[in-house]
Amino acid sequence: MPCPLPAGFLACLLLLANSLNAYQLNLRGITRHSHRLLPRAGPIALNNSADISYHADIVLGGQSFQVLIDTGSSDLWVAGNVQQSNDTTLDSTIYYAIGKVEGDIRTAHLELGDYLVENQAFIQVPPSSTNPDGTGILGLGPSSGSFILSALPSTTGAPVLDRLFLQDPSTPNYFTILLGRNLDPSSFFNGTITIGSVLPEYNQITATPKIPIILMSEVDSHNQHFQARLDENGIIGPDGKPIPLGSAISEGEDGRATAVLDCGFSLPQIPRTVADSIYGRFKDAEFMTVKGIGGVWAVPCQIEVNVTFIFGGQKYPMHPLDMTLDPEVLNLKDMTNSNGVPVCIGSFQPFTYDRGGEPTYDLILGMAFMRNVYTLFDYGDFISATNASSSSTNDPYLQMYSITNISEAHQDFVKVRLGGIDTTDQQGLLDNPVKNSRSNTTYYVIAAVAVIAAIVVISFLIICTRKRRQRMKKEGARE
Numbered sequence: 001m002p003c004p005l006p007a008g009f010l011a012c013l014l015l016l017a018n019s020l021n022a023y024q025l026n027l028r029g030i031t032r033h034s035h036r037l038l039p040r041a042g043p044i045a046l047n048n049s050a051d052i053s054y055h056a057d058i059v060l061g062g063q064s065f066q067v068l069i070d071t072g073s074s075d076l077w078v079a080g081n082v083q084q085s086n087d088t089t090l091d092s093t094i095y096y097a098i099g100k101v102e103g104d105i106r107t108a109h110l111e112l113g114d115y116l117v118e119n120q121a122f123i124q125v126p127p128s129s130t131n132p133d134g135t136g137i138l139g140l141g142p143s144s145g146s147f148i149l150s151a152l153p154s155t156t157g158a159p160v161l162d163r164l165f166l167q168d169p170s171t172p173n174y175f176t177i178l179l180g181r182n183l184d185p186s187s188f189f190n191g192t193i194t195i196g197s198v199l200p201e202y203n204q205i206t207a208t209p210k211i212p213i214i215l216m217s218e219v220d221s222h223n224q225h226f227q228a229r230l231d232e233n234g235i236i237g238p239d240g241k242p243i244p245l246g247s248a249i250s251e252g253e254d255g256r257a258t259a260v261l262d263c264g265f266s267l268p269q270i271p272r273t274v275a276d277s278i279y280g281r282f283k284d285a286e287f288m289t290v291k292g293i294g295g296v297w298a299v300p301c302q303i304e305v306n307v308t309f310i311f312g313g314q315k316y317p318m319h320p321l322d323m324t325l326d327p328e329v330l331n332l333k334d335m336t337n338s339n340g341v342p343v344c345i346g347s348f349q350p351f352t353y354d355r356g357g358e359p360t361y362d363l364i365l366g367m368a369f370m371r372n373v374y375t376l377f378d379y380g381d382f383i384s385a386t387n388a389s390s391s392s393t394n395d396p397y398l399q400m401y402s403i404t405n406i407s408e409a410h411q412d413f414v415k416v417r418l419g420g421i422d423t424t425d426q427q428g429l430l431d432n433p434v435k436n437s438r439s440n441t442t443y444y445v446i447a448a449v450a451v452i453a454a455i456v457v458i459s460f461l462i463i464c465t466r467k468r469r470q471r472m473k474k475e476g477a478r479e
Contacts, residue, residue, distance in 0.1 A: 041114035043199065046191030050329045051182045051322075051367065052266045054191050056138060060122065061085045061108035067138040069193065070264030071177070071226055071377065072364075074146040074159045077101055077123035078136035082108050085124070092123055092151045098353055101125045105148055107156060112138075115195065117163045121148050121156055137264070140175065142382040142396075144221040164195060165379065171196035173379040177263055178202070178403075179371045183321060185415050186408055202374045205401035209312035213380075213396040214258060216360065223360050226377055227260040228311060228398050235274065236308040236315075239429055243277040248359050257362040259309075261375060261398065265366025267293075267325075272350040274363070278307055278323075279346045280433025286337040290345065292330075297346035298337055299324060304413050304424045307348075309369070311400060319404045320413040322368040323347055373400040 046069065047055040055066045061084035067076070075094055085108035093102035103125040110120035127133035140161055143149055149157040155166065165173045176198055180189040198205055211228045233242035234257065245257045248271075279285050279297035282305070289295050299305065305323035309316045324344035327335040337343050347368040355361075380396030414422045 041195070044113035044115075044193040044195075046179070046193065048180050048182055048190040051325075051371070052329060054179055054263065054367070056112065056193065058138065059111040060120070065134055065136050067136040068264065069140060069177070070137050070262070071140045072260065072262035072264045073137065073139035074141040074143055075123060075139045075148045076110075076120065076136065076160055077103065077125050078134075079125045079127045079131040080133045082106060082122075082124055084108060086119070088121070088152060088156075090151050092147045094123065094147050099130075101131065105152060105157075110160065112160065115164055117160065117167070119156055120160060120163060121152055121158070123148065140263075140377070141226065142224045142379070144216075144224045144382070150222075161195070161379070173382075174376055175379075176205070176374065176376045177370065178374050179263065179367060181319065181321065181371050183416050184319075185412050198376065199374070202401055202403070205374055205376055205399050208399045208401050209314060210378075210397040210399055211312045213398060215395075220360060224382070225260045225262065225361070226396075226398060227258050227361050229256045229258055231310040231313065232256055234310040236310070237277050238281070238306050243274055245271070245274055245362070247362050248355075249362065258360070259311075260361045260364045261370065261377075262364050262366050263370050265364050266368075267296075267345075267347055267349040268366040268369050269351045269364040270348050271363065275346065275348060275350045276433045278305065278348060281429045281431075282427065282434075283430065284337055284339065284341045284343070285434050286343070288337070290332065290335075293345070294349065294352035296349050298335070298343035299346060300341055301326065301344040302417055302423065303344075303427055304410070304417075305346075306406075309365070311398075314400070314402070316373055316400060316402050317404050317406050317409070318369065318372050319409040321409070321416060322371050325368075372402065372404040374403050375400050 044056055047057075047066065049055065053068050055068050058065050058067055060078060061082040063080065063082055063084075065078045065080070067078065073094065073096075077094065085106040088105045088107060090105040091103060092105050093100055101123065103123045105121055106124050107119040107121050110117040110122075122136075125131055125136070139146070139159060141159075143159050143162050146157070146159050149159065151157065155163070158166065161175060165171060174196065176192075176194045178189075178192045178199060180191045192199065214227050214229065216224045230245070232254065235243040235245055237243045247255050247257050249258055275297055276287075279299055280287070282299045282303050285297060285299045285303075287295065287297050290298075301324065303324070304320045306320060307318045307323060309318070323346070325347045327333070327343075327345055330345070332345075335343055335345075376399040378394075378397045378399070380394045382396050410424070414420060414424070418424070
């Protein structure tokens with residue numbers, strides 16, 4: 001089965017172990033006598049780990065886990081030993097574009113906020129340095145991409161959201177996601193998920209355009225994601241002009257680009273040409289390869305980058321704090337370009353992996369994008385084939401409500417990055433993207449030099465030792 005999108009790639013590889021220990025939220029499931037979906041169940045609070053990952057607390061088999069929420073995959077897996085669980089005698093492997101997890105398929109009682117599911121299927125993964133004990137991923141994507149359901153094709157094998165919707169057919173088959181911004185000086189919150197309802201303060205979302213989710217063919221149904229088409233000229237760059245963006249998809253409609261909404265991606269993934277158009281025209285901008293992250297544009301941290309996306313005729317401006325990332329968040333201190341200028345990382349990153357010869361999407365709009373919209377994901381007929389009432393379902397769709405006020409976002413940027421002194425009118429844009437690049441080097445030059453020096457020293461010592469032994473042998477032979 002082809003790979004789903006890599007869930008929380010940056011979060012899992014760089015910060016998962018540390019961030020889960022640093023950011024704790026004491027949300028625990030509430031025991032109920034009924035096992036049906038509760039119509040009045042409240043929102044599910046999220047933990048925001050430095051804008052790099054968002055986690056929910058769950059109780060599985062009576063044990064607590066913090067799981068990264070991920071709309072780019074479908075299955076639940078946890079690292080650890082869930083003692084109060086049942087063995088299905090099956091095992092499975094979840095393949096991501098980069099990496100995989102594997103383990104036994106088990107079932108256990110699941111508590112997600114106020115929601116309860118009996119015998120929820122999950123994969124039990126042995127703990128490791130990459131996947132510490134007590135962590136995991138909660139996939140919220142369409143069930144057609146579920147590896148567990150493929151191995152256990154029954155209601156028991158269905159993903160978490162499918163199970164919840166199937167428990168109470170009267171509940172609308174949608175969920176919403178609101179992601180907070182860690183350093184937002186105007187409106188700080190961590191994040192929230194709702195199931196079958198919307199947050200009262202953002203109920204305007206139900207009046208926004210319904211953006212159809214592009215359905216994969218039956219052959220490619222396992223690659224189904226929450227993907228929709230951007231409008232024509234659907235990305236407005238820092239100069240206020242559309243960024244040229246065709247589609248690499250052979251079945252694309254009118255050449256419009258297809259975007260996947262995936263809250264498991266810390267850094268949105270976009271074509272290199274688009275990244276060049278966004279970041280490459282700022283003074284002192286430089287493309288470089290950062291260890292553990294890959295190729296990124298780096299720009300001075302005081303540069304305000306403004307970009308807008310357009311879906312369904314609606315404009316969704318990006319908060320400038322989401323367009324560049326402070327490298328200290330990734331434990332990269334004193335990061336500079338080749339001229340010694342301190343820089344931040346461009347959050348919208350050129351693709352770091354191969355999408356294959358026939359890609360089904362053109363860009364992935366991850367956390368940095370989704371912090372700017374309140375998003376409703378309507379499952380429609382994505383509910384697994386075990387749904388007896390599937391004839392009453394509709395086509396799946398997205399709705400997005402913009403939560404970024406351009407004027408307020410500008411003031412936020414001035415406070416956080418410029419110390420309250422607005423100098424953005426001095427930044428300007430170059431006529432063409434800069435040519436300077438460190439795409440074939442790694443940011444940690446000092447570390448690389450140190451490693452090389454160590455190798456040289458060790459090699460020198462080995463050579464000296466060998467010569468000394470040879471000399472001693474010769475002297476012994478003479479005697």
